[in-house]
Amino acid sequence: MDSLALFLATALLAFALYWFVCILGSAEQKGKRAINLSGGSISREKVQDKYKQYWSFFLRPKEIETADKVPHFVDTFYNLVTDIYEWGWGQSFHFAPSVPGKSHKDATRIHEEMAVDLLKVGPGHRILDVGCGVGGPMRAIAARSRSNVVGITINQYQVDRARAHNKKSGVDNLCEVVCGDFLQMPFPDSSFDGAYSIEATCHAPKLEDVYSEIYRVLRPGALYVSYEWVTTDRYKADDPEHVEIIQGIERGDALPGLRHYDQVAEIAQKVGFEVVEERDLAKPPAGEWWQRLKMGKIAYWRNHVVVSFLTLLGVAPKGVVDVHEMLFKTAGHLTRGGETGIFTPMHMILCRKPMS
Numbered sequence: 001m002d003s004l005a006l007f008l009a010t011a012l013l014a015f016a017l018y019w020f021v022c023i024l025g026s027a028e029q030k031g032k033r034a035i036n037l038s039g040g041s042i043s044r045e046k047v048q049d050k051y052k053q054y055w056s057f058f059l060r061p062k063e064i065e066t067a068d069k070v071p072h073f074v075d076t077f078y079n080l081v082t083d084i085y086e087w088g089w090g091q092s093f094h095f096a097p098s099v100p101g102k103s104h105k106d107a108t109r110i111h112e113e114m115a116v117d118l119l120k121v122g123p124g125h126r127i128l129d130v131g132c133g134v135g136g137p138m139r140a141i142a143a144r145s146r147s148n149v150v151g152i153t154i155n156q157y158q159v160d161r162a163r164a165h166n167k168k169s170g171v172d173n174l175c176e177v178v179c180g181d182f183l184q185m186p187f188p189d190s191s192f193d194g195a196y197s198i199e200a201t202c203h204a205p206k207l208e209d210v211y212s213e214i215y216r217v218l219r220p221g222a223l224y225v226s227y228e229w230v231t232t233d234r235y236k237a238d239d240p241e242h243v244e245i246i247q248g249i250e251r252g253d254a255l256p257g258l259r260h261y262d263q264v265a266e267i268a269q270k271v272g273f274e275v276v277e278e279r280d281l282a283k284p285p286a287g288e289w290w291q292r293l294k295m296g297k298i299a300y301w302r303n304h305v306v307v308s309f310l311t312l313l314g315v316a317p318k319g320v321v322d323v324h325e326m327l328f329k330t331a332g333h334l335t336r337g338g339e340t341g342i343f344t345p346m347h348m349i350l351c352r353k354p355m356s
């Protein structure tokens with residue numbers, strides 16, 4: 001009996017230690033703890049309603065959910081998901097090709113640094129991060145290039161998080177964050193020496209609207225690089241499985257409609273850019289970007305238990321469980337998108353604003 005009690009006590013202690021280190025502790029390193037999961041700027045009693053409102057966007061006919069409502073719907077989405085993203089993924093809200101022998105964190109940084117290396121900027125330059133999230137890429141890019149980075153996001157909660165992270169990492173002298181719509185940016189013409197967007201312009205109902213704004217704020221001769229979410233040559237609109245995967249990605253990631261990769265360069269040229277280079281960074285020899293999603297499956301179940309438990313205790317707002325479940329399903333659709341090769345989140349385009 002005594003040895004049974006000892007075994008149970010040890011098991012309990014081991015579980016408590018695992019809970020603290022792996023669930024609460026590791027998330028703390030990334031900047032967000034499970035017990036602090038919130039609905040962003042949404043008050044806790046409204047989280048569940050806002051989640052239902054988010055879904056109604058996809059259930060109503062396209063004529064009602066017009067393009068001008070998209071930024072507001074995207075803002076609601078990021079209020080709902082930002083904390084879960086930070087807790088379960090980190091401060092960079094994007095994918096990266098996996099690199100043998102490197103951690104996800106390193107692979108992510110390599111992918112971010114590649115963007116700024118392409119821009120050919122350095123100390124004293126002012127560059128724009130279009131759709132900056134909570135600033136993971138911005139901090140890596142500022143540290144790498146020593147340029148001044150200005151980030152814009154539609155979501156005020158992300159602005160607050162990004163500013164706090166910038167201060168904590170000691171790069172707030174190089175990084176600035178603005179709340180605003182990238183379809184109508186609060187910056188003067190020709191005021192940036194370079195710009196990048198990492199997995200963000202897919203939220204624009206019309207790519208030309210965001211590209212023309214970026215073109216406007218860049219000085220002549222400056223470069224712009226974007227990692228775009230698109231369907232590839234392998235996507236067949238008459239294959240029901242393909243349609244289901246792409247619709248699943250759109251619904252779980254607040255996308256008004258995924259574009260085909262061949263539209264990207266055409267649109268860039270239409271707004272006035274010269275296209276310097278264009279390629280899918282997911283193509284071999286790049287390592288699978290969806291590997292990290294697949295490997296996370298056990299962690300997602302653990303996270304589901306944590307989120308359900310915290311909601312039951314009244315620590316996390318009601319609705320967080322639904323959001324988490326939505327993300328779980330999205331992870332499945334994204335993985336299938338990667339495995340079938342019909343979708344890529346890293347179609348890279350490098351453009352220049354002509355000198356005249």
Ligand SMILES: C=C(CC[C@@H](C)[C@H]1CC[C@H]2C3=CC[C@H]4[C@H](C)[C@@H](O)CC[C@]4(C)[C@H]3CC[C@]12C)C(C)C
Nearest residue numbers: 084085088089093094199253300303327328330331
């Ligand atoms: C560029 C965009 C976001 C891309 C990714 C950062 C996110 C896409 C799907 C997200 C996730 C899915 C599953 C979650 C999991 C169930 C949870 O336990 C922990 C967080 C997830 C792993 C979450 C993390 C971020 C994503 C990978 C879009 C929106 C344009």
Ligand SMILES: C[S@@+](CC[C@H](N)C(=O)[O-])C[C@H]1O[C@@H](n2cnc3c(N)ncnc32)[C@H](O)[C@@H]1O
Nearest residue numbers: 092093094131132133153154181182198200203
């Ligand atoms: C998937 S996150 C990527 C964030 C960041 N680039 C990163 O990789 O961590 C997409 C970002 O685009 C921003 N965004 C989407 N639509 C926007 C809009 N109309 N105006 C400004 N930001 C927008 C979101 O608020 C979010 O910060």
